[in-house]
Amino acid sequence: MAKKKILLNAFNMNAVGHINHGLWTHPRDRSAHYTDLDYWTSLAQTLERGKFDGIFLADIVGVYDVYQGGPDTPLRESVQIPINDPSLIVPAMAHVTKHIGFGVTSNLTYEPPYLFARRMSTLDHLTKGRVGWNIVTGYLDSAARGMGLAQQISHDDRYDRADDYMDVVYKLWEQSWEDDAVVRDREARIFSHPDKVHRVKHDGPYYSIDAIHLSEPSPQRTPVLYQAGSSSRGVDFAARHAECVFVGGQNKQLTRSIVDDIRARAVSFGRAPDDIKIFAGITVVVGETERAAQEKFEEYRRYASAEGGIAHFSSSTGIDFSQYELDEPISYVKTESMQSAVEAISKKSVSGVWTKRKVLEQMTLGGRAKPVVGSPQQIADELVSWIEEAGVDGFNLTRTVMPESFEDFVDLVVPELQNRGVYKEDYDPAPTLREKLFGGGRARLPEVHAGAQHRRHTPVAQNGARSTVDA
Template structure:
């Protein structure tokens, strides 16, 4: 039986997300990102294509590593200015029925007690269609904005996030019983006090003694996403994540990363298939090869290599302006996104990366080279990743918005459906049910967070792996 993949539109509440410079294209509408109409239109296109959701990235801070300052990123609109991703979700949810939403929130700078309420509120307002992308941050500029001299150590941020998640599980899963809310008008009782309890947490980083502010939402815990591919990030994902975003220069390299994440999940007593893995995939599609290539040439005239270098420098923690064009890029341990730099130094399978080679990849203002072709060729490309790397789905960054998403919906989705790689229609239920099956609105019993339910059986401690 052919695996049916999941597909998300990958976006951000800003002008320039992944493919920098595309906002200068005359048909691009991303400068209207401050308008709710822009987001509602995007959501309607995605739901028309039966896409699983819109995944909204976010960053706290600005890209100021390249050339020693933020000027390049500001001029290019490279993820600055950037607005809050959570605030556009209710409007998109109201305009759709099935589309899911993933929002990125940073554990390092958000307090868990208030974050728990915001996510529960979104779960209510979307009728159970919300997910949370767990990030720990990687920018010193964000740390300075929050009153710190620099960001915390990379692995230490994940230690804090583990404690953060334990607080949230207790609030979401353990504070209110399923039958706490009775709405008894006759007796004037909305909820039974004996079914609501304060959770107490005395962890290494957080101390909480409080009742969760929200009544139980459809999923309680939102669908949990995570994108770290470093060794520490994979271990974090193995415990917590239900959907993992990862990558690799080719399916063979990605396959090893994916297999490792699933093996780690199994070591935590989880079903490895309860971790869905997605890769980012930029595509340019045309009805014919010539039409696709012509479209690529049109798009690439608007690409901002400087914006892409500013983005990559901050992601990796390395100022590429300090390198000569043909000088090999070296691994430098730092507290930015370790897996980003590892991908072109430690995991590049013998390839020597230079700034010139990076620029050669930045066809559309991104270090991710697009795949260009007809609907059938793109469907073949996706199928090869499914077969070789064992991915469960793809994240589609925008190029020209919303044109690129509409092209994918109208041209590629039918080709995927024809070969059984993508669903013909939505299933009913919450986001978690749509991803994992009917009856799965809640975290499965084997998930780490389920232990914080009242009277839950306590599983054996997880076996640590290197």
């Protein structure tokens, strides 16, 4: 029986600080060069050398201003501020690579679907079908204020809006242009057949549209769909829409229950369990030997910022941790922020009563994820264990010191995984990201997916004439 091949994304952000805060101060770190295209193209080439499946670009709209009642700590520590648009660096990275995919985060709460659909189609064209969309609904009041609202929309209402939004973009991507609408016939002076381009009409509870999609069909039409919500409402959304789901990866047993729940809910929507690839977040510090790895870890932690990490976590939960004493129990408070983060510190947490000290103790490298530290063999053992015990398909590898942490993984861990037969020796030759993840011939959404239900089919009438109907 063939061994399951591990999938890998490099988890990054078009910013100085991402998840492991403070490491930009390390003398070998180059993340402050995030405004330089060479920084990104070099990274893409390194990751493609390591046969990574994708570069997943997180994003946030707004600033973290909950901790101490303002943004001072995030600004001082560069906690995801300043931050640039993740989509604009993708074409440059695609130009210097042939296989690696690009997952782009975009907040649908603040993006008009008509223009967003064009942007993603454009990226799918420019990458030759290697783009994905990480669907987020946001969780920061600062973002809402930046968009002219008094406060953010409630958590479940954001997902209700998201369902309606998805119907709009599915119709634009899947329904507006027929596959053979564009002919580029110079002699006949016909670029597109008007009768094969259709107006999309949608009148939903949140969005209305009456328009033709601005882009011709791209290789994948709908980008590969990523999602990371792990609240009950978020999991339902993922089970219906997502093709790749990201989970926190704090605990194998807990992760397994989340994975099983996601797959079961996907089945309830008429999908197969393996229609969703599930990635666990992980931070790795690797050295040629266990001792070398431990020494590197101790070196890194001298530059990490626990305060930056707790400022980040304060905005994720909507709870100002500066108001708590070190050993004061943290009360569960319902907020409209990231529900999975809030639930992690509730009284129902498997870790027992949470305190500020407990949160800080987790942040050895400035983020809440406990790093995996060891030799290539030890790292490989842990990754394989996660695949087998937690049921995930792969990992979102979080950066530490840039680009060193990704270079170390490519040079040390990837060969060990390949030697064990649990990681690909080369890329699938199929051109699109969806095919590389799910198999050749599957460049577009499968028929059982919610988005495919909006496709325009062109059955043949009984007299042989072509007739057009909406799916």
